[in-house]
Amino acid sequence: MMSDDNSIIRVNNLSRHFTVADGKSGFIGSIQNLFSRRYTTKKAVDDISFSIAKGDFVGYVGENGAGKSTTIKMLTGILVPTSGKIVVAGNVPHINRAQNARNIGVVFGQRTQLWWDLPVLESFDLLRSIFRVPEDDFKRNFEELSETLELGPLLKVPVRKLSLGQRMRCDLTAALLHNPRILFLDEPTIGLDIIAKDYVRKFLKMVNKERETTIILTTHDMDDIEALCSRIIILDQGKIAYDGSTEKLKIDYVREKAIEIELHEDDTGTISIPNVKLVKSTANKKWLRFNQDDISVQEVVSQIMRERRVKDIAIHEPKVGDIIKNIYANGKAASQQTKLQKTLP
Amino acid sequence: MSSENTHTDTFPFGPAKPVYLNFIEKSFQKQIAYKFEYFVGVLNGLLFIFVFTSLWNAIYAGADTLEGSPFTRSQMISYAVFAMLFRISMTMEDNEIGRKIRTGAISMDFIKPVSYPLMLFSEAIGQTLFHWFTRVIPLSIISLLAFDAVMPQAPSAYVLTAIAWVLGYSILYIINFGFSLLAFWFTEVFSFQLMKFGLFTLFSGGIVPIDFFPDFAKPLIALIPFQYILYVPTSIFIGHIQGAEAIRLLLIQAVWVFTLGFICWRVWKAAQKKLIIQGG
Ligand SMILES: Nc1ncnc2c1ncn2[C@@H]1O[C@H](COP(=O)(O)OP(=O)(O)OP(=O)(O)O)[C@@H](O)[C@H]1O
Ligand SMILES: [Mg+2]
Numbered sequence: 001m002m003s004d005d006n007s008i009i010r011v012n013n014l015s016r017h018f019t020v021a022d023g024k025s026g027f028i029g030s031i032q033n034l035f036s037r038r039y040t041t042k043k044a045v046d047d048i049s050f051s052i053a054k055g056d057f058v059g060y061v062g063e064n065g066a067g068k069s070t071t072i073k074m075l076t077g078i079l080v081p082t083s084g085k086i087v088v089a090g091n092v093p094h095i096n097r098a099q100n101a102r103n104i105g106v107v108f109g110q111r112t113q114l115w116w117d118l119p120v121l122e123s124f125d126l127l128r129s130i131f132r133v134p135e136d137d138f139k140r141n142f143e144e145l146s147e148t149l150e151l152g153p154l155l156k157v158p159v160r161k162l163s164l165g166q167r168m169r170c171d172l173t174a175a176l177l178h179n180p181r182i183l184f185l186d187e188p189t190i191g192l193d194i195i196a197k198d199y200v201r202k203f204l205k206m207v208n209k210e211r212e213t214t215i216i217l218t219t220h221d222m223d224d225i226e227a228l229c230s231r232i233i234i235l236d237q238g239k240i241a242y243d244g245s246t247e248k249l250k251i252d253y254v255r256e257k258a259i260e261i262e263l264h265e266d267d268t269g270t271i272s273i274p275n276v277k278l279v280k281s282t283a284n285k286k287w288l289r290f291n292q293d294d295i296s297v298q299e300v301v302s303q304i305m306r307e308r309r310v311k312d313i314a315i316h317e318p319k320v321g322d323i324i325k326n327i328y329a330n331g332k333a334a335s336q337q338t339k340l341q342k343t344l345p
Numbered sequence: 346m347s348s349e350n351t352h353t354d355t356f357p358f359g360p361a362k363p364v365y366l367n368f369i370e371k372s373f374q375k376q377i378a379y380k381f382e383y384f385v386g387v388l389n390g391l392l393f394i395f396v397f398t399s400l401w402n403a404i405y406a407g408a409d410t411l412e413g414s415p416f417t418r419s420q421m422i423s424y425a426v427f428a429m430l431f432r433i434s435m436t437m438e439d440n441e442i443g444r445k446i447r448t449g450a451i452s453m454d455f456i457k458p459v460s461y462p463l464m465l466f467s468e469a470i471g472q473t474l475f476h477w478f479t480r481v482i483p484l485s486i487i488s489l490l491a492f493d494a495v496m497p498q499a500p501s502a503y504v505l506t507a508i509a510w511v512l513g514y515s516i517l518y519i520i521n522f523g524f525s526l527l528a529f530w531f532t533e534v535f536s537f538q539l540m541k542f543g544l545f546t547l548f549s550g551g552i553v554p555i556d557f558f559p560d561f562a563k564p565l566i567a568l569i570p571f572q573y574i575l576y577v578p579t580s581i582f583i584g585h586i587q588g589a590e591a592i593r594l595l596l597i598q599a600v601w602v603f604t605l606g607f608i609c610w611r612v613w614k615a616a617q618k619k620l621i622i623q624g625g
Pocket of ligand 2: 068069070186
């Protein structure tokens with residue numbers, strides 16, 4: 001794909017296989033297992049290539065077991081690839097693990113990089129030593145992060161006493177104290193309530209914009225993707241099923257649109273445009289549906305505006321989440337005809 | 346509130362510390378979180394010292410010497426007390442790596458740009474310092490008052506013991522570290538841990554001095570590193586081993602530190618390659 005000079009992560013033909021023993025069950029089976037065992041190879045990541053540009057905010061999505069975390073582990077240098085090449089900000093992660101670690105920040109939603117028995121503050125102090133963050137940078141970073149994430153009351157609390165959402169705020173801070181160029185987030189919003197999620201999203205958006213940090217985000221929450229990511233990579237059984245901008249995903253996969261129109265009270269006329277289906281109609285409200293291959297949104301709207309007195313108009317398209325769900329469910333080809341039923345009125 | 350206070354509120358950190366020193370300090374601090382465990386530890390130590398000194402007193406049956414024993418009764422009591430104190434001073438977390446590999450928590454350590462073995466070693470030192478201050482020193486004072494343990498007179502005994510203790514501690518640390526590395530290859534390392542525990546209990550000299558083993562066994566025990574952990578420092582401290590023999594044993598200890606250290610370092614290199622992080 002794009003291998004411009006602007007890229008900060010490059011992945012070529014990357015694979016990671018796991019060998020899994022197929023144990024026989026039962027008493028006789030477990031004795032047989034002692035002597036002979038059959039192994040199968042699981043291709044967790046199967047020959048994928050992509051490159052990510054500086055400042056990108058990439059959503060890395062896929063069903064459970066698709067290989068997302070496996071990829072993130074290889075990108076952060078804690079898992080050795082079976083084959084293929086990775087370069088992250090000039091380093092091969094599993095070879096220059098420590099060097100790579102200085103350039104990246106990592107949050108694994110189910111884990112914490114803070115020290116369990118120590119107050120949050122002490123963990124930050126350790127991270128400052130570990131990453132040798134210069135005094136001024138550290139001060140500026142800490143003050144900014146603790147203010148935006150409202151860490152004040154949490155700083156003296158031992159990590160094991162924090163709630164999930166509180167801990168996540170501290171973990172995000174921990175990942176950013178050394179001002180990394182790239183931030184890897186593996187399900188950072190897992191288990192958070194709606195308010196906390198919103199909070200984290202706003203924060204990540206700010207980090208991406210203001211610090212120009214490249215962010216790779218793994219999540220099952222499609223609202224995260226829709227709200228944050230300029231680009232989506234969809235993984236399906238270890239292979240890339242889609243890679244492109246979030247906008248392009250909609251253009252590529254969704255040809256169908258729906259329009260909801262509210263007419264002025266005294267306008268009781270109907271709408272009839274070739275290739276546009278009137279799905280539902282009440283006295284003042286009309287629901288239309290059409291395929292963009294037949295007629296453009298613009299044409300439909302302008303024709304309606306000419307003929308009727310419109311009070312309100314709303315254009316609907318399916319959410320990214322529904323498109324992605326469709327890609328998971330049907331594979332690439334079938335999803336070309338993503339239908340609108342689920343999301344549209 | 347004064348403006349100074351507000352300042353410390355927004356930036357509540359002291360000056361930056363060198364990383365491994367900071368690990369030592371934080372590990373020390375971490376121990377304080379477990380006050381209950383601490384008191385149990387002290388009581389446990391006291392109980393063990395009481396049991397072993399009583400046992401030796403019973404064996405010596407009031408006499409000053411014992412048939413077949415190179416120790417006088419008073420030396421024997423001192424041996425029991427100090428071997429136990431040294432053992433307590435060397436208490437360390439011995440399978441943290443195994444636990445972290447099983448839970449996958451090790452991934453969070455591996456994303457940090459530090460030497461993992463050095464980080465663990467620093468944490469062990471912090472823990473050990475904590476044990477010295479909070480267990481060994483108070484227990485030593487109690488033991489000197491309550492049991493008939495005798496402190497050495499010659500300053501050289503203290504210097505030699507200090508060296509022997511550091512080397513013995515290093516041997517134990519490296520053995521523990523090496524065994525815990527097995528977790529990179531085997532998901533279940535309990536049997537290895539059990540074997541290590543058995544070898545340590547029998548041959549470190551923590552419970553029975555090596556002198557009491559049958560003559561044919563002594564050269565064999567000298568071939569494995571365990572007696573250099575507790576037997577050598579304790580014997581030097583109570584004056585059972587002195588002079589040139591003490592120096593010779595210190596040298597052997599040093600050789601063990603380097604040999605085991607080298608082996609562990611190689612195993613560590615291989616373990617890193619082997620690295621598979623469990624869990625999602
Ligand atoms: N250490 C391992 N040993 C064997 N198989 C593994 C190992 N780690 C991962 N796998 C397998 O590789 C596949 C991909 O796992 P991975 O954790 O990357 O999925 P994921 O996309 O992160 O899924 P989730 O959304 O559930 O977190 C799964 O089938 C998993 O069972
Ligand atoms: Mg995962």
